Amino acid sequence: MPVIQPYRRAGEVTPPWGVLGKKSILQWIAPNLVRIGLLKNEPWVPLAASAAEELFPHLAETATAMSIVHPRALDYIKQCPVLVLKFDNLETLPIVGRTKLWLKLIEDSPKLRHLMQVEGIPKPLRRLESRALISEDFNVVQSLCRVNPSTLAQTIPTNHLDQHSWLGWLRYWVDVALQKPDPETLEWGVKNAIHFGDSNSEVCDFVAYCNDFNVKWSWQRTVEACRIWHDELQAAYGDAEALPLQPLGQSWEIDYAPLPNHFELGDWSFIALRSNSSIEEEGQIMHHCVRTYVGHVFKGEIRLYSVRKHGVRVATLELRCDLGWLPRWSKWQIKGHCNAKVPLETDCMADKLITHIASNLKLAEEANKNGKRQRQDDSKFE
16 A cells, blocks of 8 residues: 555646745636636635635645635535535536535525535534545545444544545545445445555455455454465465466457556666556566456556566556546555565655656646647637
8 A cells, every 4th residue: 555645645746826936826716706706806705715725735726716705615614624525526617617516505604514414424524624635535535425424433533644544545445345335345444444554455455356355354353364365365376487377368458658668767667567467477476466456457447567676576566547637646555575565765766657657747738738729829820
């Protein structure tokens, strides 16, 4: 599992308002809101915008827009920060469209309880602090809305840093719950997420792919069963050099573009695992269960890299894409031989790959915008 960081992750691109000397968020979004009558020239507006930006460091644009369209808006999102996450997820709508929906919801100053009922938010989720939330938490929070409120009240950590880590661990668990959509599996993960830590990916793989798991098991029993299962997988692989490759079904190879197929940095190299045979080979040599991720790679949900130093395999890296104003690939987990935790040097090199990917995506986006602008200018003279 990746190290959960409370602030900006490696490779994340800074939005325009986060650059020194650029406009504030209020200055950035105000013209569009004024143009359609959503923003009034009131003295409380800049105060609300400043407070929202400070309260929601990872959801600042959406929070600011929500806070300035109604005198009570800031109070709503202070008392229930998850509301901002709900509206931040409406990425198919521009910020103006999301703000319109929010204003329609609160223009009659409803009770917060009614507002939460309309959005399907159980009362215990009010405990999630604004500083703990990032846009990638939306699917987790949606899943938590289906969990018994009593369970939530007993399991949500008390401070924002612990909440951020807890939600980060649950992002992986929700993928398991989607494969096994019974509410008991989801609730077991919610109850035990605080224990996950470095065991997160192994336990999640075990629950997702081993039918022996029982939701009545304790954390300790699950960890022990998980260890035995991984040992059996490694024993089944045996001596990697003596075993022929065993592709799962028909052989295939996919294109990782715009991600690199091969990236080198000094003595280090990252080799894209683009086929079922290369993933199988990685699992055999590294003695872990990366072969169970074949389907996710084929569907484009994740990307896998073999991390090598001086040409020798030292780790396997999994990337996942967070869709936002600019697609962002992030490190989901990185494991050494037999699922061992990797040294800090290896982890840092993986971060450099992610930074390289983010930089290339940003350049491609800028080139695309410039191309569109040039075509528009050319069309004016036709």
